[in-house]
Amino acid sequence: AQSVTQLDSHVSVSEGTPVLLRCNYSSSYSPSLFWYVQHPNKGLQLLLKYTSAATLVKGINGFEAEFKKSETSFHLTKPSAHMSDAAEYFCVVRILGYQKVTFGTGTKLQVIP
Amino acid sequence: DAGVIQSPRHEVTEMGQEVTLRCKPISGHDYLFWYRQTMMRGLELLIYFNNNVPIDDSGMPEDRFSAKMPNASFSTLKIQPSEPRDSAVYFCASSFGVDGGALNEQFFGPGTRLTVL
Numbered sequence: 001a002q003s004v005t006q007l008d009s010h011v012s013v014s015e016g017t018p019v020l021l022r023c024n025y026s027s028s029y030s031p032s033l034f035w036y037v038q039h040p041n042k043g044l045q046l047l048l049k050y051t052s053a054a055t056l057v058k059g060i061n062g063f064e065a066e067f068k069k070s071e072t073s074f075h076l077t078k079p080s081a082h083m084s085d086a087a088e089y090f091c092v093v094r095i096l097g098y099q100k101v102t103f104g105t106g107t108k109l110q111v112i113p
Numbered sequence: 114d115a116g117v118i119q120s121p122r123h124e125v126t127e128m129g130q131e132v133t134l135r136c137k138p139i140s141g142h143d144y145l146f147w148y149r150q151t152m153m154r155g156l157e158l159l160i161y162f163n164n165n166v167p168i169d170d171s172g173m174p175e176d177r178f179s180a181k182m183p184n185a186s187f188s189t190l191k192i193q194p195s196e197p198r199d200s201a202v203y204f205c206a207s208s209f210g211v212d213g214g215a216l217n218e219q220f221f222g223p224g225t226r227l228t229v230l
Binding site: 034036041042043044045049090099100101106 | 117144155156158161163168169204206208210218219220221222223224226
């Protein structure tokens with residue numbers, strides 16, 4: 001079984017300040033982990049994905065995430081928020097070898113000018 | 114690459130009518146997924162196919178929902194008869210599955226916004 005918990009439904013930051021979106025996962029086996037972003041009225045776009053090769057994963061638009069097995073976490077960060085980052089972000093878990101994924105409930109990021 | 118293509122982008126229909134949503138996956142991808150997104154329930158997987166064969170349809174809410182994939186480049190999701198509670202955004206996604214569980218992400222289409230009056 002696999003599950004993912006996004007700890008905050010809404011996060012509000014000021015432009016230029018750091019972003020932290022939290023995600024905890026549960027998986028009986030080695031997981032694949034992803035972050036997707038959805039801008040209003042748009043489809044989902046992959047931000048980054050975890051490979052077992054490196055625990056710190058860099059994605060597009062300056063985002064990165066760190067896989068911490070001991071904490072079962074995969075938090076998404078960005079050093080400096082931009083207005084264009086305002087969107088909803090989904091943490092996704094998949095068991096290696098299986099195609100079915102589990103989405104988190106999403107975190108809406110608001111960026112204040 | 115054009116990405117995953119969905120049509121129509123918006124659909125407004127009346128309760129009781131049949132609705133057909135269409136999806137063209139990325140060429141070469143062998144997995145296709147249908148999702149539904151609502152405010153109340155978030156993103157739900159309805160069904161997915163591998164090489165045109167339905168693998169898991171446990172997410173299909175009722176017999177009113179059906180999905181087909183007649184060939185590798187086309188899939189439909191049909192609702193008959195439609196009800197107001199079916200109003201949602203329906204996403205199609207595709208991926209390339211590699212033996213051994215490679216980290217093959219899903220690519221999403223822009224979605225179809227369905228409104229059932």
